[in-house]
Amino acid sequence: xxxxxxxxxxxxxxxxxxxxxxxxxxxxxxxxxxxxxxxxxxxxxxxxxxxxxxxxxxxxxxxxxxxxxxxxxxxxxxxxxxxxx
Amino acid sequence: xxxxxxxxxxxxxxxxxxxxxxxxxxxxxxxxxxxxxxxxxxxxxxxxxxxxxxxxxxxxxxxxxxxxxxxxxxxxxxxxxxxxxxxxxxxxxxxxxxxxxxxxxxxxxxxxxxxxxxxxxxxxxxxxxxxxxxxxxxxxxxxxxxxxxxxxxxxxxxxxxxxxxxxxxxxxxxxxxxxxxxxxxxxxxxxxxxxxxxxxxxxxxxxxxxxxxxxxxxxxxxxxxxxxxxxxxxxxxxxxxxxxxxxxxxxxxxxxxxxxxxxxxxxxxxxxxxxxxxxxxxxxxxxxxxxxxxxxxxxxxxxxxxxxxxxxxxxxxxxxxxxxxxxxxxxxxxxxx
Numbered sequence: 001x002x003x004x005x006x007x008x009x010x011x012x013x014x015x016x017x018x019x020x021x022x023x024x025x026x027x028x029x030x031x032x033x034x035x036x037x038x039x040x041x042x043x044x045x046x047x048x049x050x051x052x053x054x055x056x057x058x059x060x061x062x063x064x065x066x067x068x069x070x071x072x073x074x075x076x077x078x079x080x081x082x083x084x085x
Numbered sequence: 086x087x088x089x090x091x092x093x094x095x096x097x098x099x100x101x102x103x104x105x106x107x108x109x110x111x112x113x114x115x116x117x118x119x120x121x122x123x124x125x126x127x128x129x130x131x132x133x134x135x136x137x138x139x140x141x142x143x144x145x146x147x148x149x150x151x152x153x154x155x156x157x158x159x160x161x162x163x164x165x166x167x168x169x170x171x172x173x174x175x176x177x178x179x180x181x182x183x184x185x186x187x188x189x190x191x192x193x194x195x196x197x198x199x200x201x202x203x204x205x206x207x208x209x210x211x212x213x214x215x216x217x218x219x220x221x222x223x224x225x226x227x228x229x230x231x232x233x234x235x236x237x238x239x240x241x242x243x244x245x246x247x248x249x250x251x252x253x254x255x256x257x258x259x260x261x262x263x264x265x266x267x268x269x270x271x272x273x274x275x276x277x278x279x280x281x282x283x284x285x286x287x288x289x290x291x292x293x294x295x296x297x298x299x300x301x302x303x304x305x306x307x308x309x310x311x312x313x314x315x316x317x318x319x320x321x322x323x324x325x326x327x328x329x330x331x332x333x334x335x336x337x338x339x340x341x342x343x344x345x346x347x348x349x350x351x352x353x354x355x356x357x358x359x360x361x362x363x364x365x366x367x368x369x370x371x372x373x374x375x376x377x378x379x380x381x382x383x384x385x386x387x388x389x390x391x392x393x394x395x396x397x398x399x400x401x402x403x404x405x406x407x408x409x410x411x412x413x414x415x416x417x418x419x420x421x422x
Contacts, residue, residue, distance in 0.1 A: 008170065012115065019169050021221055026120060
């Protein structure tokens with residue numbers, strides 16, 4: 001999984017932005033969403049790999065929540081055409 | 086870690102993304118740098134279009150346009166600040182002596198770049214080079230479905246040459262966008278122009294209302310479209326949106342300039358306009374200058390940009406437009422904020 005062609009990511013104080021430059025749409029991201037996109041952008045891999053890396057960075061007690069949120073968020077990104085395999 | 090979920094992905098785009106200048110909807114206040122830089126790299130042009138906002142034409146390059154060292158310095162600043170998206174326009178950008186070197190400087194740093202051209206220099210060789218440099222798209226102005234109307238709008242222009250340029254882009258595999266500026270004498274061709282854009286391989290088609298500024302002020306009697314004519318124009322476009330759904334995006338900006346500017350006053354886009362001499366404007370449709378790349382850094386300009394939108398002179402100008410829409414004729418009388 002990686003960011004789709006023409007999609008750009010930039011981190012900001014509030015989290016980040018995803019810019020789909022083909023349709024010229026901008027999506028603002030919270031800090032947690034930006035953390036997920038950063039892992040997709042830099043590390044790649046499938047959802048499980050992204051979850052594993054995020055669990056290492058954040059409190060492991062939240063592991064189930066991280067997994068749920070990554071799954072839901074990645075589904076949203078896919079539905080909007082912002083990531084590709 | 087807090088949940089990302091749906092709260093994390095808010096679509097901040099404006100509802101009607103036809104003109105590029107209004108489509109980058111993230112608001113500027115919270116961002117560390119612009120998201121989009123629309124750069125008019127030269128005012129020189131081979132054409133002298135009836136409606137040209139910039140009054141470009143042969144011999145119309147500004148005497149103080151940025152030199153090679155200055156343009157590369159600006160690009161490097163933009164790239165160092167992680168600006169993700171730029172466009173090069175003009176004038177005719179492909180006439181800039183450093184055009185391909187500038188394109189390469191941007192795309193080699195990973196930013197997306199759109200070229201806005203009149204299509205007269207899109208030889209097979211140039212299209213192959215643009216493909217090699219991985220430009221995001223080339224937007225070609227095609228103000229007519231037939232040679233007579235195109236050549237009337239694009240003084241000194243050659244419809245067949247522009248169409249051949251579009252075919253060369255398609256053959257080279259460069260993504261194509263087409264822009265159409267309506268006038269009294271071409272507006273009835275809008276349906277055929279959309280069809281032609283699809284035939285030529287475009288993935289997007291843009292149009293909106295032609296502005297009363299620049300060359301259009303002198304040519305207005307040939308250009309002006311009445312409200313009821315615009316209604317028919319936009320009705321046709323609504324049909325075309327449905328007809329081409331899933332194959333080509335048909336964008337049109339129906340709102341008038343005043344509505345657009347009132348929205349921007351409340352929600353400034355993360356977009357700066359760079360003029361050929363390095364001055365930076367708030368937005369094309371206002372005369373206000375908020376920076377100068379010859380003497381200021383991007384960081385300084387960006388800070389001033391955000392303050393400038395709140396300057397009372399900006400709101401006052403928009404209010405004056407409501408009373409006198411003809412104020413747009415003064416957009417080239419720059420006001421430094």
